[in-house]
Amino acid sequence: MNSEYNDYMNVSRGTRREKPPGAAEPEGPDPKGTLAAALALCRRDKISLTPGRRRILEILASEGRPLGAYEMIDRVAEATGKRPAPISIYRALDFLLENGLIHRLASRNAFLACGHGHAAQEPIVFLICDVCGEVVEATSAAMRGALSELTGEARFSPRAQVMEVAGRCQACARV
Ligand SMILES: [Zn+2]
Ligand SMILES: [Zn+2]
Numbered sequence: 001m002n003s004e005y006n007d008y009m010n011v012s013r014g015t016r017r018e019k020p021p022g023a024a025e026p027e028g029p030d031p032k033g034t035l036a037a038a039l040a041l042c043r044r045d046k047i048s049l050t051p052g053r054r055r056i057l058e059i060l061a062s063e064g065r066p067l068g069a070y071e072m073i074d075r076v077a078e079a080t081g082k083r084p085a086p087i088s089i090y091r092a093l094d095f096l097l098e099n100g101l102i103h104r105l106a107s108r109n110a111f112l113a114c115g116h117g118h119a120a121q122e123p124i125v126f127l128i129c130d131v132c133g134e135v136v137e138a139t140s141a142a143m144r145g146a147l148s149e150l151t152g153e154a155r156f157s158p159r160a161q162v163m164e165v166a167g168r169c170q171a172c173a174r175v
Helices: 031-044 051-063 069-080 086-098 141-153 170-174
Strands: 008-012 102-105 110-113 123-129 135-139 161-167
Touching (some): 031 051, 051 069, 051 110, 069 086, 086 102, 086 110, 123 141
Parallel strands (some): 123 161
Antiparallel strands (some): 008 135, 102 110
C-alpha cells in the first residue's frame, strides 16, 4: 500500500448552497487541483490519455459533482459541437475507472473525478447527501484494515471496494 495514501475527505457539491452563518468555510472541491492531480497520476503511471479520454476527465473534474453518462454526452456536445456515440463515452469512462482516475456511484449510475492517486481497488466510502446532493469521498486506515482482514480471511481479491452511505450532510441535517 502507498504510504502517502492517508485518510482523507473530499467534498463534491451537487448544488450550490449558502454557508450557514458562523460556520467555517467548507472544504470545497478544487476542480483545477483534481485535474492537475489526475494528470500528474497519468504521468507517474505512464497512462496515455487520448484527447477524448482527457476531455471526459476534464469535464468530470470541472463539474465537481457526479455526472451520468448522458449528461456527459451533452457536455461533450457543448464543448465540441458534435454529439458523441454513447459507446465512445462508456469506453472512455471504463478506461478512466480502470486507471483509478474516476469513480462510479452505483446508486446513481454517475461518475466522479478522483485526484487522490489511490489504486482502483482501494476501499472508499461515499457519503451522499439526499438533500443537496453533496458527495464526500472518504477513507480511513481502520476501515481499510477491517476490509483487508475480511477479504483476506475469505481469500477474496477485491476489484473495487466502494461503499455508499446515503443521508444528510451536516448543513442539511441542521434545517
Ligand atoms: Zn478516489
Ligand atoms: Zn446536504
